[in-house]
Amino acid sequence: MGKAETRAHLARADRLQGQTGALATAATAAMEEKLPWFRGLSAQDRSWIGLVAQSGITAFVDWFRDPEEHSSMPTRIFGSAPREFTRVISLHQTVDLVRTTIEMMETAFDDLLPADDVPAVREAMQRYAREVAFAAATVYAQAAEMRGAWDARLEALVVDSVIRGEADDSVRSRASALGWTGAAGTTGSAEVAVVVGRAPAAEGNANVADAVRHAAREAGADALCAIQGDRLVVVLGGTSKPVEIVQRLAHWFGPGPIVVGPVVKDLMAAVTSARAAVAGLRAVPAWPAAPRPVQADELLPERSLSGDGHARRQLATEVYGPLTVGEGVLLDTVSAYLDSGGSIEATARAMFIHANTVRYRLKRVADLTGYQPLNPRDAFTLRVALALGRLLNPEPGNPVL
Template sequence: MSGRVSNHPPSEATLRRLERASGRLATRAVARMDEQLPWFRTMPADQRSWVVLVAQNGIASLVDWCRNPDKPPRLTGEVFGAAPRELVRAVPLRHTVDLIKTTVEVLDENVDSVAEPDEAEALRIAVLTFSREVAFATAHVYASFAENRGAWDARLEALVVDALVRGERSEELPGRAAALGWAAMSPVVVVVGGAPAGVDAHSLVRRTARSMRAEVLVGVHADQLVVVLGGSDDLDTVAEKLSDEFGPGAVVTGPVVDGLSRAAESAAAALAGLRAAPAWPGAPRPVAADALLAERALDGDPLARTALNERVAVPLQAAGGEVLETVRAVLAGGGNLEASARALFVHPNTVRYRLRRAAELTGLSATDPRGAWTLQVALALANLGKDSSLWH
């Protein structure tokens, strides 16, 4: 575009009249917005004042452009420079288009009263041509803001996920997540696994999670993909669906916690589970970190050892010697109830009753391979503890 509005641009007298009328025209435009745009009426006073200022700047920039038709327009700074960041945050693009349209309509309606005699057509052409330039400037402002906001959001998201991986339990985490649009929500769970190669894992995970109406934060650390999920009543189903987006290998879900401020606990368990997962080659995908307590304990995870002691060893000890003795006998007998009953000199139904009691206390069955394995590790670790005398 050459920059000329017409062969006969408005005269200096018309432009001076337009300058003097700029405040009145801007006020009329805002009044029209208030009348025709319901969302505009709900805007706070400070945001409405920005709109008035931008409208006045737009008219002033039109005058300057008409006076210098060969000068390339610099509308981004001249029109939106007064409040670009605040205005873009407060007003979505479709609403800004409505504001520009309304302002142009008011200018066009008042051309005859502003222009000098025989110059109305020249001023009208200038207004319409200039409005097109404003539209391009608007698109540029919003595109630049979106690009900058996207880069900022990516950095902030990486900081939040990195803090969780490092085990931070800062009260600032929910505030940082809120800046990303993550509302205060519960429950929350962390899912970890291998990062896929050659694809944009962030976009894939985000698309899948949001298709299931779940909020998500994503981070890649070395070769690990870390995903924080929230906002769904069925996070297990979301995690199962998301496991398809991870790279080869195990995918581990941490325990569900009641908010982002405790998500570091879920992340610690999930990462410990991922380190220990190779010890269970047949593990499902995804697998819960709590299902890997035995492997995690053998890998030296103190949280897993504490959990096994509190959830398995201590309840069995508190239940009395008969329950603990029966569990040990069944484990030693490879799960054969009849052989265990003979060794204990009791009826097989007594063995079954005691095993049901043990399962109620621990959530583990001594006749199930995984349950038996976890019970064996828990009792072995208890025997290695300081109070091992209690177990003899």
């Protein structure tokens, strides 16, 4: 560029700079006229957006004056906005702002600049607009990356608090910040259940938390997810049927069993579900034929054998206890049935009663405990429950401790 062309270009830049105030005012007016959502923002947010627009116009003038010296200017125009800027408006809305401002400026050039200046300024504006678009995308990408990393740490902290039994109002607040509603989902339920399984391989767990949350949301439930060492922990909310939800999430877990803790009333009580699920994962190898997923309460005998005191008390209280009422005839009958190898006839002979009486009493056992003595798996649970009940409460007919 010769000296004459340089002087002409600088003069054109001076004339453009003299109109920056008018352009900024016109940009704000265009936003209010063409963007309904802009009018709905608070005065402070509109002020910040106006400041960004003015910064962009000023930056364009500096870049137009000397593109080489100010080559990084398009990427710096968002520096005047606070960090919360990306939370106030979306990337799509930012694109609308840039488009509206550029259209306004291209129209205003005809009124504010000499006719000879307009073609060169418009051409420069087209090049500058592309750089601004890339800059906006970069700002939102960085914000999403930072927010994603922070959310992942916060989510891991919430899940760890649930597992450790330290859930309180602060945990509820943190969960709410992650999108946990704590309200009834599409199933009409607000209950919570904790799910524990093996974590996927390291190369496959980068996006597992996002995938689990998305799949749970599609199924009508809330989900918090964290990888703790070699296990994947998911806290499900808003469903009274967590097993059905987990069946849709199972492929995101690593190979091996998945244990679903019992449903509890809310996040504050989730430690009960978490404790049962963790104990179940530890004990499930003792039942090779366990379904996937398996409920923690289906593993009560294995959990008892592995040292889970809660499972022992649950079997003694909820299974053995009801059988001791009255004269203990149900306890004697199911005990004789199990000792006879599951033969109704042998039980009847040993107790000097009719076989139909045995059948009636075994049905009563199933009604009271939820375990059917004629089912081999349930019979195993009953045998363990009887052994535990006798250990914890050696006097039949007395309340189980």
